[in-house]
Structures are given as C-alpha cells and as structure tokens.
Amino acid sequence: MIEIYLDNSATTKPFDEVIEIMLNYYKYDYGNPSSLHKMGINAEKGIKYGRREIANFLKVDESEVLFTSGGTEGNNIAIMGVLNRNRKKGKHIITTKIEHPSVLNVFKYLEGCGYEVTYLKVDNSGKISIEELKSSLRQDTVLVSVMMVNNEVGTIQPIQDISSIVKKYNNCFFHVDGVQAFGKINCYPKQFGIDLFTISGHKIHGPKGIGALFVNKDIFIDPIVFGGGQEGGIRSGTENVPAIVGLGKAVEVLKKNFYDNFKTLNILRNKTIKKILDNIDNVQINGPDNINEVAPHILSVSFDNIKGEVLLHSLEQDNIYVSTGSACSSKRNGQSHVLKGMGLPISMIDGTIRISFSLFNTEEEIDYFVLSLKRHVNFLRKLIRR
Amino acid sequence: MERKYFDYSATTPVDSEVLNEMLPYFNNDFGNPSSVYSYGRDSKKAIENARYKIAKLINADAREIFFTGGGTESDNWAIKGIAIALKNKGNHIITSSIEHHAVLHSCKYLEKHGFRVTYLPVDKYGLISLEDLKSEINDRTILITIMFANNEIGTIQPIKEIGKIAKENNIYFHTDGVQAIGNTVIDVKDMNIDLLSISAHKIYGPKGIGALYIKKGIKIDPIIHGGAQERKKRAGTENVPGIVGFGKAAEIAYNNLDKNIQDLTNLRDKLIKGIFDNIDYVILNGHPHNRLPGNVNISFQFIEGEALLLSLDMVGICGSSGSACTSGTLDPSHVLLAIGLSHEIAHGSLRLSIGKYTKEEDIDYLLQELPKIIKRLRNMSPLYEKVKGGE
Incomplete structure (x- = not known):
C-alpha cells in the first residue's frame, strides 16, 4: 500500500540512524549523567556529543546550547526566562500576529501579568513590516520575538534586518522561534544577531520530547523549572540522554548534505506548485512568490469552493496525509490566525491545506499526490455545485 | 568488565518489553497526535491507552493523568501551578526539609514571590511528625507537599495519615512519588492524594517523560503555554514513544508489584545484613x-x-553518594544533615539502590569487594588508626 506522508511540518519520521543510536542509550548506556560512576560518565559523553553537533551546526559555543523537552518548552523558557531576569528594564514586548501558539499564548499570559504587547501585522505574503517594527520599538521594550519560518505558510522573516534594528535598543532582547527553520535553511543565530533561538528535535527527523535553546552567553535568563540544576541551572530534570543523542545524530545526518537537502526540498515544492497550477483551477498559493523568502518544505494552498478539512479526509482515503493548518491548532474550529493575519478571505481560509515535505518524499509521490488531489477537488466541487 | 549497577534510584535501564512497545512509534506510527487523519489518530x-495503564497503577482515572517532560517538571507544575491558582485564597505552603530539589527549589522560588513556606523537620529515621504538620496548618495554608519516599534514604512517609489531615483541613496534598512508584503501593483515592508526581525512567521506562496526577x-x-495538548494544561507535541513506553512500564510495574517488592526486600535485607556482618563502624x-x-x-x-565511590567504580560497581542530582557537588546531602548526621559522617555515606535486574550474585560480589575497599581506605585514615588504637 502506498502511503504518502506530506505533513512534515507537524512531525517527521526519525532517521534510522537516530533510532539505532537511541536504542543503545536505552538499553546499555542508560546511566544518569549526574552520577559519578562509569555509567554516568558514559551518559554524560552522549550529552556532550549532542551538544557539540548542535553547536557546530549553529556555529555557536557548546556552552550556549541547552536542552529542553521540545520547542514549546524552549519558547516558554526563552521568553519568560529573559523577562523574569530583566523585570525592571521595561514592560513592553513585541511579537507578530502569526507566531506559533507556544509564543502567542505566552504573550497572552504575559499580558495578564502586566506586560504591554504589540502584535506586528504581516502583509499578504506573511512578512512583517520593518517600518512597523521601527515605530513600535520604545525605550522600555525588553523583548522582540519573531519566528524565523512560519509553520503554516513557510514565510521567512527578515531576521537580520530585524536584529540590526533591535540592537539599537540596549535593553531589548531578540528571541527567534527557529523550530521550522532549523535544519531546513541556514540558521546561524550568532551571526544573525539573535539572543535566543529555539529548536525542536522531531521536526528534523529526530525524536519527539527533545529540543534545544541557544542562549547567547552574554545574556542571562531565569529558569521556569527548578530542581537539580542541570543544564546550567536553567532547565532542571534528569537529562533525556537517548533523545539528546538522537537529536545530535539527526543533525549529524542532515548537515552532511545540507545544501543538497535544501535543493531536494525545493525541487519537490516547485514541482508540486507547478503541477497544482497546471491541473487545478481557482487555486492560490499562499506565502511569498520569491523562493528565497519561503522555506523549502512548506506549501500552503487554498482552493476556492472547497472545505480544507473535507479535502484532507478525501486524500486520507488514498493514504495521503496533509494538514489544514498547524497540527497544534487543527483540533480547534477557529480559523487559522496566520491566514487571517495575511488577509485571506474566510472562504479561502476554509479551503486551505498545508503540504509539507521531507527528504523521504519523492517526485513520483508528488505525481501521485497531485493526481489524487485533482480528482478529489473536482469531485468535491461538483458536489457543491449540485 | 561487567558492571554491577547499584544506582537504580538515579535511573533504570529500559525494559526490553518497553522498548519493543515504543519502537513502532518511532518508525511507523510517528504521526503528530494533534493531526486529524489516521496517522495522528493512532x-x-x-497515548490514551498509556494514560489508562498509568492511572491503574495508582488507582486514578485516566482523565486525571497529565504527561510532562519528567518528574522535575511535574513537581514544579504541581507546586507553582497550585500556588498561582490559589494565590487569592492563601500564601502558605508546608513541605519537609528532605524533599527533592525539584520541590525545595520550587518552594524557595515561591518564597521570593510572597509565599511563606514551612519546612517540617524530620526525626532520625527521616520521618516527619504528624503533630508538627497539624500545628503548622493555618487558614492561609493552601498546599502540603511531602514526598512519598525519600530518594536518598528510602524512608516512606505516613502518606495516608498526611492525606487525611490535608483533607480534614481542606488543603491540597501533593506528593512527589518519583521514587515510590512501582516500589510500593500508591492508591491516590485511599490515601487522599490530590497531586502526585511520577517519572518513567525510575521504573524501567524511558527518560524525558513523566506525569502529574x-x-x-x-x-x-x-506553567508551560502553547498548543492545546493535554487538555490545555501542558502544551507541546506529545512525546508519543515516551508516553507509550511509560504506559508499558506502568503496566509491568502493576502486574509485578507484589513480587517486585518481595524480591527487592529480600535482596536489600541480605545486602544490609552482609554489610553489618562484615564491616564495623x-x-x-x-x-x-x-x-x-x-x-x-x-x-x-x-x-x-x-x-x-571511585574505588567501587574501579571494580565495576556503580553506587552513589547521594541523589544523582547532587552527587556532582561537594556539599553534604541536605537529607543526611536533616536526620542529624554530622558533616563528617554524612560525607562517608553510600547509597546502593537495587532493582529488578539485580541478581543475588551481584550482592555477593559487592559484599566481597566492599569490605576490602573500606579496609584499604580506612588504613589511610589517621582518625581510624587513632580510634582502633584506643580500643
């Protein structure tokens, strides 16, 4: 049975190498890294390996990488950690309207704690306006948090332009949710002037339940979870050694052919766009047209006169898996805040699916997928017209 | 050299049955549970199946189990989550002086934010006094958090009695059950436990996954905001393989609880007797x-x-001086000081924790090596010479 998994923004299948090395740490090198004996030392070596792989990949120091239980916790620690540490510096924070819920809901929570929040608008391609950022920044702005790649439409924000403006404000820190960008496009937080950068394991063929946070060594943050003092006191709790090693391995595998991977994903994405536009009428590709401004693995498409969720389930009958929006919000009935923010009419938002690629996808799969897509769209549209 | 592992309280190997159950969720059913198609639904x-198994182990309902990133997060969530939710009702928390740092440091954090914390002392066995507990309760008390069993000295608190006191006074009762789970009977209904922290990697499950009842x-x-996972109480893509592994570990623990307790108790008593028979002071x-x-x-x-510890390690024996989390530091254990040991004695302490893979021969091997090492080390101690000479 053919199965075509095109929901790689939700989660990815781990590399075989990742699972293999993790098994070793579950079965044999299972020690607690805080233990002084050989078993503990072996576990500690695993952590060092994971940290080194990530640090090298990001071009940062190993001491600047700390492990978390995932992207959500990473975003929570980064935002609340830096604000709690710098409570007295100001009460104004800035983010965008199209962030992931693990950023947006932290900002909502902070509004309840007395912070004043500016939510930057985006244009119809999903990009923020540098001018609006400039006019929003104030002397008491303490944090700007902008995602690098949007999880629903793939838009890449002008991170370096943002950081060069934020840097003009001494009291202001810059956090970037890099969960969808990491492993897909160049992510060099230090070169880009980023203070805090969040990544996650399971979006890059690593395990679930593990993530990492880059914290520039010049800045200090407070923990949100207290205990044994692991991860420099910022994230207490016995380290998830097998998953840390697994994440390190995923990075090691990815970076070997990083540029080729990027090309492969771009080919899949471009081919999908072309085939959809060639075969189906009244569709719209969301996000930037310029391929340098959009992530190579995410494609958001809106079909006029179609319910995205119905289309999703139709495709599922052919064992093709896509999503309507982000996985995290797909349970809620509310319309995508991202597409709304980009100004899509409600009818088009309702008719949107997200197709997201990985290195495991092939061009043959795309042919099969578009064929199936065309059939289902035509069928559903006929039903509606009747 | 084959290693003899005597550090099961720090962490345990993953049971191969647990691993087998986890594997398909890495390979095949790797979907995001929030997805609406069948990949995600599987x-x-x-996840729900695992939740049910864990609930069964502690006599809870599956809907009362919430997954976290581990025991530390569970403790933090329980304490800070209750404190914040009830801050208009009161600001007083009662705990003990021998808690795990995940509890102690959460309490310390709350003290900086306007809460008052009472740290109950313990007797020489590590037990709190129920009378002390009763007398510390006042109308501002919102939470009692006392660990089920101590991670360093193993003492089990009178949890049912504490639960009763908490209930009579209408105060929430949280207990850190990380060490107790799978090693003693936990019945949240019978014991009036309102919140219980547990962790998978102490019961032959994977690291990086825990739960809060x-x-x-x-x-x-x-305390973590984001997507609507865990019924909007704990955001973040669910660690599906970890959760599945935790569920299987809980099922195995449930099925073998009585036997596990009996077997370990026998081995433990043999170990204690052997040490006392062969080593003085x-x-x-x-x-x-x-x-x-x-x-x-x-x-x-x-x-x-x-x-x-280092000498034991050289002959392949993995032990611990205190809890794993603090064994990297030179400070004497706060637990050993709390039961009245001097700094000096506390420094000479060894925790040997055994588990279901510990064999009788492992105990024999330890009992063969330990006296030799103690003798060698003591021969280098001028103090010991003096005491022996005085006899």
Whole structure:
C-alpha cells in the first residue's frame, strides 16, 4: 500500500540512524549523567556529543546550547526566562500576529501579568513590516520575538534586518522561534544577531520530547523549572540522554548534505506548485512568490469552493496525509490566525491545506499526490455545485 | 568488565518489553497526535491507552493523568501551578526539609514571590511528625507537599495519615512519588492524594517523560503555554514513544508489584545484613522497615564518600553518594544533615539502590569487594588508626 506522508511540518519520521543510536542509550548506556560512576560518565559523553553537533551546526559555543523537552518548552523558557531576569528594564514586548501558539499564548499570559504587547501585522505574503517594527520599538521594550519560518505558510522573516534594528535598543532582547527553520535553511543565530533561538528535535527527523535553546552567553535568563540544576541551572530534570543523542545524530545526518537537502526540498515544492497550477483551477498559493523568502518544505494552498478539512479526509482515503493548518491548532474550529493575519478571505481560509515535505518524499509521490488531489477537488466541487 | 549497577534510584535501564512497545512509534506510527487523519489518530489512541495503564497503577482515572517532560517538571507544575491558582485564597505552603530539589527549589522560588513556606523537620529515621504538620496548618495554608519516599534514604512517609489531615483541613496534598512508584503501593483515592508526581525512567521506562496526577476538580494553572495538548494544561507535541513506553512500564510495574517488592526486600535485607556482618563502624540511614524495598543507605565512619565511590567504580560497581542530582557537588546531602548526621559522617555515606535486574550474585560480589575497599581506605585514615588504637 502506498502511503504518502506530506505533513512534515507537524512531525517527521526519525532517521534510522537516530533510532539505532537511541536504542543503545536505552538499553546499555542508560546511566544518569549526574552520577559519578562509569555509567554516568558514559551518559554524560552522549550529552556532550549532542551538544557539540548542535553547536557546530549553529556555529555557536557548546556552552550556549541547552536542552529542553521540545520547542514549546524552549519558547516558554526563552521568553519568560529573559523577562523574569530583566523585570525592571521595561514592560513592553513585541511579537507578530502569526507566531506559533507556544509564543502567542505566552504573550497572552504575559499580558495578564502586566506586560504591554504589540502584535506586528504581516502583509499578504506573511512578512512583517520593518517600518512597523521601527515605530513600535520604545525605550522600555525588553523583548522582540519573531519566528524565523512560519509553520503554516513557510514565510521567512527578515531576521537580520530585524536584529540590526533591535540592537539599537540596549535593553531589548531578540528571541527567534527557529523550530521550522532549523535544519531546513541556514540558521546561524550568532551571526544573525539573535539572543535566543529555539529548536525542536522531531521536526528534523529526530525524536519527539527533545529540543534545544541557544542562549547567547552574554545574556542571562531565569529558569521556569527548578530542581537539580542541570543544564546550567536553567532547565532542571534528569537529562533525556537517548533523545539528546538522537537529536545530535539527526543533525549529524542532515548537515552532511545540507545544501543538497535544501535543493531536494525545493525541487519537490516547485514541482508540486507547478503541477497544482497546471491541473487545478481557482487555486492560490499562499506565502511569498520569491523562493528565497519561503522555506523549502512548506506549501500552503487554498482552493476556492472547497472545505480544507473535507479535502484532507478525501486524500486520507488514498493514504495521503496533509494538514489544514498547524497540527497544534487543527483540533480547534477557529480559523487559522496566520491566514487571517495575511488577509485571506474566510472562504479561502476554509479551503486551505498545508503540504509539507521531507527528504523521504519523492517526485513520483508528488505525481501521485497531485493526481489524487485533482480528482478529489473536482469531485468535491461538483458536489457543491449540485 | 561487567558492571554491577547499584544506582537504580538515579535511573533504570529500559525494559526490553518497553522498548519493543515504543519502537513502532518511532518508525511507523510517528504521526503528530494533534493531526486529524489516521496517522495522528493512532498515536492519539496509544497515548490514551498509556494514560489508562498509568492511572491503574495508582488507582486514578485516566482523565486525571497529565504527561510532562519528567518528574522535575511535574513537581514544579504541581507546586507553582497550585500556588498561582490559589494565590487569592492563601500564601502558605508546608513541605519537609528532605524533599527533592525539584520541590525545595520550587518552594524557595515561591518564597521570593510572597509565599511563606514551612519546612517540617524530620526525626532520625527521616520521618516527619504528624503533630508538627497539624500545628503548622493555618487558614492561609493552601498546599502540603511531602514526598512519598525519600530518594536518598528510602524512608516512606505516613502518606495516608498526611492525606487525611490535608483533607480534614481542606488543603491540597501533593506528593512527589518519583521514587515510590512501582516500589510500593500508591492508591491516590485511599490515601487522599490530590497531586502526585511520577517519572518513567525510575521504573524501567524511558527518560524525558513523566506525569502529574491531578485529582478531578482541582484548580491548577499551567506553567508551560502553547498548543492545546493535554487538555490545555501542558502544551507541546506529545512525546508519543515516551508516553507509550511509560504506559508499558506502568503496566509491568502493576502486574509485578507484589513480587517486585518481595524480591527487592529480600535482596536489600541480605545486602544490609552482609554489610553489618562484615564491616564495623557503620550506620544504616533511613527507617529500618518503612523504607523503599530497593534502598540501602549506609554511612561508613572514617571514610570519604567520593573516594569510596571511585574505588567501587574501579571494580565495576556503580553506587552513589547521594541523589544523582547532587552527587556532582561537594556539599553534604541536605537529607543526611536533616536526620542529624554530622558533616563528617554524612560525607562517608553510600547509597546502593537495587532493582529488578539485580541478581543475588551481584550482592555477593559487592559484599566481597566492599569490605576490602573500606579496609584499604580506612588504613589511610589517621582518625581510624587513632580510634582502633584506643580500643
């Protein structure tokens, strides 16, 4: 049975190498890294390996990488950690309207704690306006948090332009949710002037339940979870050694052919766009047209006169898996805040699916997928017209 | 050299049955449970199945189990989540002086934010006094958090009695059950436990996954915000393989609980007896009977714990001086100081924790090597020479 998994923004299948090395740490090198004996030392070596792989990949120091239980916790620690540490510096924070819920809901929570929040608008391609950022920044702005790649439409924000403006404000820190960008496009937080950068394991063929946070060594943050003092006191709790090693391995595998991977994903994405536009009428590709401004693995498409969720389930009958929006919000009935923010009419938002690629996808799969897509769209549209 | 592992309280190997159950969720059913198509639905089902197994182990309802990133997060969530949710009701929390740092440091954090915390002392066995507890309760008390069983000395607190006191006074009762789970009977209904922290990697499950039992109807704030996972109480893509592994580990623990307790108790008592029979100037820390079946904690006079650990490691024996989390530091254990040991004696303490893969021969091997090492180390101690000379 053919199965075509095109929901790689939700989660990815781990590399075989990742699972293999993790098994070793579950079965044999299972020690607690805080233990002084050989078993503990072996576990500690695993952590060092994971940290080194990530640090090298990001071009940062190993001491600047700390492990978390995932992207959500990473975003929570980064935002609340830096604000709690710098409570007295100001009460104004800035983010965008199209962030992931693990950023947006932290900002909502902070509004309840007395912070004043500016939510930057985006244009119809999903990009923020540098001018609006400039006019929003104030002397008491303490944090700007902008995602690098949007999880629903793939838009890449002008991170370096943002950081060069934020840097003009001494009291202001810059956090970037890099969960969808990491492993897909160049992510060099230090070169880009980023203070805090969040990544996650399971979006890059690593395990679930593990993530990492880059914290520039010049800045200090407070923990949100207290205990044994692991991860420099910022994230207490016995380290998830097998998953840390697994994440390190995923990075090691990815970076070997990083540029080729990027090309492969771009080919899949471009081919999908072309085939959809060639075969189906009244569709719209969301996000930037310029391929340098959009992530190579995410494609958001809106079909006029179609319910995205119905289309999703139709495709599922052919064992093709896509999503309507982000996985995290797909349970809620509310319309995508991202597409709304980009100004899509409600009818088009309702008719949107997200197709997201990985290195495991092939061009043959795309042919099969578009064929199936065309059939289902035509069928559903006929039903509606009747 | 084959290693003899005596550090099950720090962490355990993953049971191969657990691993086998986890594997498909790495390979095949790797979907995101929040997805609406069948890939996601399969993992959603697996999560609910695991939740049910964990609930069964502690006599809770599946809907009362919430997954976290581990025991530390569970403790933090329970304490801070309740404190924030009830801050208008009161600001007083009662705990004990021998809690895990995940609890102690959460309490310390709250003290900086306007809460008042009472740290109950313990007796020489590590037990709190129920009378102390009653007398510390006032109308501002919102939470009692007392660990089920101590991670260093293994002492099991009178949890049912504490639960009763908490209930009579209408105060929430949280207990850190990380060490107790799978090693003693936990019945949240019978014991009136409102919140219970547990962790998978102490019961032959994977690291990086834990749970918080939250009794139905309890008001608690989240500490991690984001997507709507865990019924909006704990955001973040669910660690499906970890959760599935935790569920299987809980099922195995449930099925073997009585046998596990009996087997470990026998081995533990043999180990304690063997040490007392072969080595002089030793003290057993913790309660003689009300202790975890796998826990042995012994102070060797005239011995420096770290030297002892390293010597044991050289003959392939993995032990610990305190909890794993603090064994990297030189400070003496706060638990051993709280039960009244001097700094000096506390420094000479060794925790040997056994588990279901511990064999009788492992105990024999330890009993063969340990006296030799103690003798060698003591021969280097001028203090020991003096005491022996005075005899």
